Amino acid sequence: MSANTFIRFTQYFLLLALLFPALSCERDEAELQPATYPTDPEVFIDGFSAGLNYAAFGGSVPTAFDVDNEVTYNNSLASMKFEVPDVNDSRGAYAGGAFFTEVGRDLSGYNVLTFWAKATQAANIDVVGFGNDLGASTYQVSITGLAVNTNWKKYYIPLPDPAKLTNERGMFYYSEGPENERGYTFWIDEVKFEKLGTVAHPQHAILFGQDVVETSFVGVSRTISGVSSSFNLPDGSNQTVGISPSYFEFTSSNPSIATVSANGLVSVVGGPGTAVITATIGGNQAAGSLTIESIGNFQRAPVPTRDPSKVISIFSDAYTNVPVNYYNGYWQPWQTTVSNDFSVQGDNVLKYEIFNFVGIEFSSPTVNATGMTHFHMNAFFPDPIAPGRELRVIIVNFGPDGAFGGGDDTRHSTTFTAPTLVSQQWLSINIPFANMPNLGSRSNLAQIILEGGDGSVLYVDNVYFYNNQ
């Protein structure tokens, strides 16, 4: 359009009208290739679409799904009815199943699965989605906690990357347990794939959209978690869907340091060095990244050499461990520490991330360490030691009652600081029971608590009591 003079010539429109059919409305027959798989968009309109099967999930009520001719959307002939059982229903614990085809369908021409739903009460359906073919389910998409109520409403499940769905067998699936222990009924109708220009603004994420930095070693592998897609629906609100990692194209900035597989498995293969893992879907960059800072070859903690008959092991590959309730109690509300334990060439290592404190418990049964003289553990700080940093090791005895509390618990805390604390070297921590006056008895040991973290990472290995006599 000219910026100076805007002139509407009626005759131009006439000319355009003549030109338009010639330009746009003719198609060369040679361009029309037969599709490899059927492109049928309908899943359930007034009955099963061509080739559609249903199978109930294991442990669910096998008869939960039925075709209903009474309650239907817009007075159509039939809908899908789902009866969610009460708690303790002898037929099954929940309603769940998959609608799938034997021959895949080409869904690449659509961008959203839509359906109408209502229920006998307000409820949140645990999960609905598609891409579950009762097999590999490579391209699964789901909404969790779908809010339904007693009115019919249209729902949208966007396709993160239609181009990938050229041979999809999983048409629809659902799973829903009792609400507040009671069953109810919901209906779903007019299930079909559509191409809607009113679904827009895809935003994808890995690692919950966070830029995560991780110190690692050759041989360590981990999967990319926290993947999702969000789309803006025709009513302007955002809908987030959970998706399979297979929808992403993953890239490593430095494959000589870390590689990433098609389904998001990151393997550290070299170092020292840095690799950044990023992802796209259909050319759209996903929020979030994983920066691997590889130290290089894994430094094993020193392999214990003590006589196994003089060791009570809590965590070690060198000895048989006693029963342990947990290596991370996730004690709320103050604990930030999360576990991301890993294994390198058969050596298992406890990894505490966002470490402030963490408790290890072995109370079933408690440990009688009266025959032991020392506590031992190896600790590794991959990040620099901040000024004033402490590591406090607390040994807890549950007392004669053998249970937490009861007024007979005792504990002793031992504090370590720099220069004992160093980074990127395995520390060997040995504490004689003789130096734990506040512990009193050690006949009902039940917990080891590590404190003093500043939100960085701590590796722990070879946690045991021993007798050095």
Place this chain on the structure above:
Amino acid sequence: MNAKILFVALLITLMGCKADDFQKLEPRNWQLVWSDEFNGAAGELPDAAKWTYDLGTGQDGWGNQELQSYTNSPNNVSMDGDGNLVLTAIRSGNSFTSARIKTQGLFEQAYGRFEARLKTPYGPGLWPAFWLLGSNIDAVSWPQCGEIDVMELRGQEPNAIAGSIHGPGYSGGNAISKKYALPNNRFDTEFHVFAIEWDENKIDFFVDDFLYQRIERGDVNGEWVYDHPFFMILNVAVGGNYVGFPTALTPFPQKMTIDYVRVYQAVN
């Protein structure tokens, strides 16, 4: 197979080439008299010789219980460096900032073609608009001054805009208004051109040069107050009587991206 191809070809012909796509309108020559192409550097405020601001929360949320506070901060109003002006609505907790710019006292005109090419924000509670107010508003007040809404959009219907006029006896909920909806598309994903063509007898409303509403002098159930100069306003409101309130599912920040604003006069 051949029959199928034939059918598809026929369908495309019918859908793509229907007569409604082309309207026969009386020819008109327009002379450009004012424009802003927004070609400034990223982060720059709009040209102070062309635009001024409404700031703050107004009276009762600008008369509509709107939630936002308008600023002239580059966070809320600035060039993007790619030839556009961007008005950004930002949520921080339960409060919102946004921007409203106007040509009041700088450029005012009666009659002509007023157009803007822009991409709207979206989401429940978002209310972007390109509109005109009578320059005599301070003397005669609203709605006696007249208001012409070239476009306004409810963020929960990103596929639909409305064009309206407000005057004495037909304002607010009783405005003369018509909605224009895209059948399978939205106004926030691509740029569209919104325009009015206004003369002594009528105001025509266009989207992408498609005339969807004509309001003539005789259509107004009250006084025709569109024979004096008006100034232009561009804004992104949040919440309010027209649109309702944003929800937890409304994405923020939200941007109205304006490629240009141009004003023409008819020449004979």
